Amino acid sequence: MNNRPPPSQTPSQRTAPRPAPAARAPQRSDGPPPPRKGEIQVRPTGAILPPSNIQGNALMVVIAIMAFLACLTLGAVSMVRATAASWQSQISREVTIQIKPDDSIDMNQALTRARDLALTFVGTKSGQIVDEAATARLLEPWLGSGLDINDLPVPRLVIITIDENNPPDFAAMRDLLTSQIPQAFLDDHRTWVDRLVSMARTTVLIGFGILILVFTAMVLTVIFATRGALSGNRHIIEVLHFVGAESPFVAREFQKHFLKISLKGSAVGSVAAASLFALASFWQDQRLATPQADQATALFGRFEIGFSGYMGIFATMIVIALLTTVTARLTVMRAIYEIDQIRSDPSRTDGLPQD
Template sequence: MTDEGRDQNRSGTSGRRPEMRVRPIGPIVPPANVSGNALMLVIAIMAFLACLTFGAVTMVRATAASWQSQISREITIQIKPDDTIDMEKALRDARDLALTFNGTKDGQIMDRAATARLLEPWLGEGLDLDELPVPRLVIITIDEQNPPDFAEMRKTLAEKIPQAFLDDHRTWVDRLVAMARTTALIGTAVLVLVFSAMVLTVIFATRGALSGNRHIVEVLHFVGAEAGFVASEFQKHFLKISLKGSFAGGALAALCFAAAGIWQSHSLATPQSDQATALFGTFAIGITGYLGIIGTMLIIAALTTLTARFTVMRTIYEIDLIRSDPARTDSVPNA
């Protein structure tokens, strides 16, 4: 081949550059694996328990507040039966006497039929009040903001009608308040335990992910990748997992409350529903409860993300300590 041909061949080949395929950089943390799916399931269970506890505490506190409001706006005068008194006249006198005090709004005498209905769950139907010494009741509605002087009313009733006894329900109100506070404390303790278990689970999961990708983290950190960059990659990975898990658990808890409310609304006449309503009130947590469930889901996602970031930063700090200490480098394999 002549020199001219060689020059043309060389110029032709040099004019075309070989195509280079750039391999896309994959994520540091695998997007989906067995450990990630297990962690998502654990977070979903934790979120379900946390949201269920929060909704139950909200429901019990609302029921206790409703009971407290109903009890606080009424007082009861009991008239014990006696052969020496006219029961109907004693009931009217007690009502009229109570209404003379400032802070009372209305008075209602519970008739014999209503009294018999109150005793039906314990004594059965067809009760004859003449056969039993059953007290009769007078219900007085009071002003919650400006209640009457109960001590003076009790004293006056004892002087005018010795068989009358005033019950202002203070004991029941104190018990309800104590019950609501105790329930709130128990619910808070359960939430703290659930959050603590979730944080520990995320710590172990993050360390497991770091163990599987430790060589990549070390190489990236050795060539100059900042700790914040590596931590942000793990943070994004665990944020996606926590959002999916917390949404699944929170949505399941919300569906449980909605289903319980629907069941209660369609079975108001059954004894089971009546007993459940008497103990727990309505299974409705309201807009506040559902907003609280959403807030719990976001808190779980935030805690998971921050825990993962803190664990990665701590691990990278330990890697730096090992590399800066020759003695520790020699004693630790594959450091």
């Protein structure tokens, strides 16, 4: 065998050691590092339910509609309560003394006498006599303009402002006015206040009834959607449950899925309701002192729900999301329990029970 070196290499090249290769700078990588020798690479697990499908989108729309109706009802109840409280406060601050016209009395003197008698009671602040021009303006919407109050048997009014926190003794005031001025009649507006309070309570009860109906419909919808998802993924759930996956694990996967859907749907519905109230308030502010705005304000009050109203809308969104999540979890736990009952009974082979 020929061991002679090739002629292209010189003796120095044959004897000189080879230089060590230069160390390369480590390259940065955004992904996970490659597994070391002997390590087992764990692949990321996929979700039991698909992240988005037709059923999920439909359920999201239904939850958005339910959230919109619930927030709209809550805001309307808040508006009615605020309007009723404002009316109640305005009515409670004043009492009215009516003096019927009579030929045997001097009307101006009787008005002054009635005001002075009312102001002698503790709890009264001030008194104002409604003059003839103001009385004519009050009757103008019904009888037209150009009225002569002296030609009509129209009672004259005295408005007494009272302290709401320390009101006077209306019974004693009424008896004193009747004894001194027989034509005088004291109206403390208690009947109107009681009616407003009753109306506000009835409105609140109706609003809560509507909220209960909306939440009930939403819970039933979530139950049907969860049952449908269970039926569509029954084989996956049965395999996971057979290899050792416990019920809380499967329920947690469904819970995450429906939590995302409910948060998206309730957020869309709540934002839509809050935007509607904000737009209505902006429209009312832009049309102040117009017939349309005045009529809307007189009938519905201000289209403002305030900070507490918007916080109530946010709380409603959270409640809807939590209610949907808890409903989905309980439904899944119940369905898996039924699967276990079916497996333990050899006579039943129908699988997942149908609704």
